Amino acid sequence: MEVLMAPVLWATVVLPTLLAIAFQILGFRSRQSIRVLAYVSALILLAPVLLIAYYLGYRRVGALVDPLVLDLSAYNIGSIGLVLDGLSAPIAVGISLVTALVSVYNVKYMEHRIGELHSEGVRVPGLNAYFILYNAFSSSMLGMAYSSNLVGFFVFLELSLITSFLLIAFYGYGDRLRIALMYFIWTHVGGALFLAGILYYGVNVGSFDILVVDTMEYNRAMARVGIEGLAVLAPLFIILGLLVKMAVFGVHMWLPYAHAEAPTPISALLSPNLIGVAGYALARFSPTMFPQFVADIRDILVFLAFVTIVYGGFVALRENDFKRFLAYSSISQMGYILLGVATLTGFGVAGAMLHYLSHAIGKAVLFMVAGVFITEMGGLRNMMLMGGLARAYPTIAAVSLIGFMHLVGMPPSLGMWSEILILLGIIRGYNPGTPLTLITIALLVIVAFMVTATYSFIAMRRIFFGPLRQGKAFEGGEVMDEFKVTILIIAVSGVIAFLAVELLLEPLRTSVSPLLELVGGG
């Protein structure tokens, strides 16, 4: 491990919001100053990518620790510290990359959206206020990825929920107030369950530390907490709470509304980034806090994962609204993350974490593409009215293909690595010993992965191919402004991540063995 010289991690959590507040107070409201704010926020938010690439990837430092640690041991809470290790690196990279580029993307989109709301006669806080909420939302997600302590994690989680709730309520589409409330209530059902579970552990251990900041080792006292009788509810609550947040099959009801009707830049953060963090939390907490319990329910979780993949994918095939389609696709993708984690093997967990990043890249690209049609084609969202758009938007079609390839797991996208690792996790976890088990596994994998490929390529065709239905073809006339270039950059980053996967995979490899020590994986 290495302790950073300056509190850089805290800076990425605090600075963007402070900056946006400062702009608001100082009254910098011109378009130019908003762009400055967007770009500077983007640069700060991008810092974790560089830190991870240099320290964890290149120098092979096991973990990075922020020097600023809030010691609350006196209150039996432990130390609130911010850290980065191999396990959280893909998560932090995903959040950092997407939030930074969407920050720039925001300017044109939200100008359009706020203008639209004004013309409807709705008074909403302006772009400056939007950026305060946006930056706070982005930073709080980074905070979750950095947290070494359950209380810290929960505080950031709450912050992310409140800010995203406000963003949907102010700037969303359709029946936004009702949907925002629905989102708030359901995610809090998940949050409350999670809180109840961690309180049991925290009170029994006398600390909420998951990782001991000084040594970056797991707090093994957590696993020693007895969970018998009614106390079995504690891990169950934690898992249930996280599954609600992940929106796996059965508790996914809130997601299609929230993700489809949020303002599109927020959808691009909610869908891949926020819900996936619950998958990361599942991987980080369950094998270290209740190894026996999670090993006992492994098969149920794996089954639930397959059901989620297939269910989300099948329902997505029936959706005609582009954003709702993407929302169901996200449910399906959460199945992959759950699948990887539930195998409780090093390959599976590493694959799930990488899949967080590939899904973040792919889904952000696709939501941002949806945003392009909304702003430039008169609010076009209905896929029945699309078709042939590649003629008008060749580059956008190309990046969408890359986006879908991340979901499907095709090279040269990072998705290929996550797909392979998750598959290796399944094979290692279940170690097929008879033709029947082998064929069952093969069939499940083929069906599940095929569903993703099917809806992806069918959607590609519905949106981009066939005769042009709306608007005019203007070959060579597609304007690549900064709004669209951000999408291209995210897509290309996915290809770079595919090539440079070693930088993420080696840190993951070192961090999964202590993680899975108690469940016998690794």
Add this chain to the structure above:
Amino acid sequence: MVETHYVPFLPWSLSWLAPFVGALIIAVAWMLKVKDERVYGYTSVLSILVSAIVSSYAAANVLSKGPLYAGRDLTWVSWLGISLGTYYDGLSALMAVVVSWVSLLIAVYSVKYMEGDWGYGRYFFFFTFFVGSMMLLVLADNLILLFIGWEGTGLCSYALIGHWYTDEEDKWVGRPGRRVLGYPMYFEPSHSGVRAILFTRIGDLGFLVGIAVLYMVAGTFNIVALTSAAPEWLSSLASKGILSATLLILTLGALAKSAQFPFHEWLVTAMTGPTPISALIHAATMVKAGIYLFLRLTPILLAGAFALTTTNSYTLVSAQLQEYFTIVAYIGAFTAFMLASMALVSDELKLILAYSTASQIGYMFLGASASGLLLGMVAEGVVSGFSHLVSHAIFKAALFLVAGWLIHVAHSRFIDPMGGYARHMRLTALALWLAGLSLAGVPPLSGFFSKEMVIHMAYTADPLLAVAAVITAVLTAAYTLRVVVRVLHTPPYSGAGKSLHAGEAPPTMLLPYLALALASVAIGLSWPTISKVYSRMSELTLAVGSPVEAHVELSGLTLVTILVILVTVVAVAILYSILGARPYALAQKAPFDKLYNFLYDRWYGNPIIYMVFLGGGVRATGFLKEADMGIDYFYHSLTPKAGSLGAWILRSLHRGRTEYYIALYLISVAVIILVLLLTR
């Protein structure tokens, strides 16, 4: 044992790297909206030329010195032990030469053929990427790198089959409006693209599951290491009884890529792509990937089994291997026959060639798997499969490139408006005749020798398979001659006026197919020399072991085969040209109409697949969509209603009526006492 030579990553890996670099340059030019078509075309041709030169040089080195291994220590993903290794042995080096040179000729042809196309840049990006992926697949030293190339070919075929994605009717395949069992039998380019990628992806996932299982048992993805460890992992898998299942799941990938039954449907509708792409997919890349993988794998499996001969596990391993090879051999033979029968009645030029491809690849699977059935003659099996692969690559590329020109001249993809072209374009006619006769298996063209070797292998393994192979050879001769004679020598059946401008193709299009057709002759005529190369190749191929003589013995079977093929060729030619037969009239009458429709509609394979999978899938999505609305109703309608009901009940208890409060108080106390008593 031949020694492997370790060489540096560059320049030896340029054989696959150069096309990728070319594709990258094209992509950047496309992003920068470069208008000059030459930038795209020339970059592509040049990068493939580099690849062809490097692989030829490498192959020459391999044949003289032994296998070359580049970049073995260039680690890419250390956790999985994956390096960026390029491995040239006999099989991969010769395969790389064939792929790169055939692709180069097709690229040259494309420069002119695609002139003025609105997707020119995109075309050459995917074309070049396609070649790079195929070269990577061929030369990869490990299964993951191979898989990346594998998926790359899938992606590019998807993009190129759907190249004209705006779906104008003249770009479709099949007769517009024709339906069977309610399902359309005509396909738009964008639809065909989706079909191609989804059909093959089923196999790809099987392939991935297969290599994941191998990795868990053998602990490596490296092909060389897998070869030396084969006895261990074979016996380990066989002892669990999952050897044949694992191999079959893995081979799903090869079968799907190579369009073997039941995956053949994607290939026949892939004809919506530009014709050079059909040539590329059928001759050099994509469909050849599947059979290549199988040729790569077969000797490893068999050598592993031989090493176990003296051990206890040999019986288990060999029994499961034979099980596996038998299934593959029969799939190959069945596909060869099935698709050849469809080609007999098809009236679309490219479609006939497409049927023929799947059918001929069936031969290759048959030849290679015969050695598995025999648990021996490995070199013969591999050489028979590979030599037919080479023959096919050459004559099929020529046939497709000729077809591209003919379709252009006729303004139609159907053969009915074509006819009498021999007078207008003698060189093209020559190319079509030579390539066609090679496909038909007429001596002394290359197709004859390689097909004979396959039939011979099949006969040695299982006479039933040989019968299927000979019948297919007769069908092949018949459908090939039908096309050649009708297109070149008989008057068109319809729309005669359209071919008035017929003439030779421009030189950059003519030369590639003429060169390929002449190569078919040259290889056939120099078979004694060529067979020595194949023999040397087998000696230098991983785990193959002893070299073989790849000559054709003049056995009774060979004589019979030659005879029936020649009779068919002459009979069909006379039937159409001199007698002017028009079997269409016959096909209208009972009972031939049923047979005709059965063959024309591809044995009803497509409607059956659509009914089961698509129909089932659509019903499932519909059902789940309803279920989803049910779940939504439960959470967002029932739950709030239950909440309001509960609130109403609670509220109604608190309306200030003393008797309610007293009753509640008493009930509560009673409950508490009860609980305390019961839990003591």
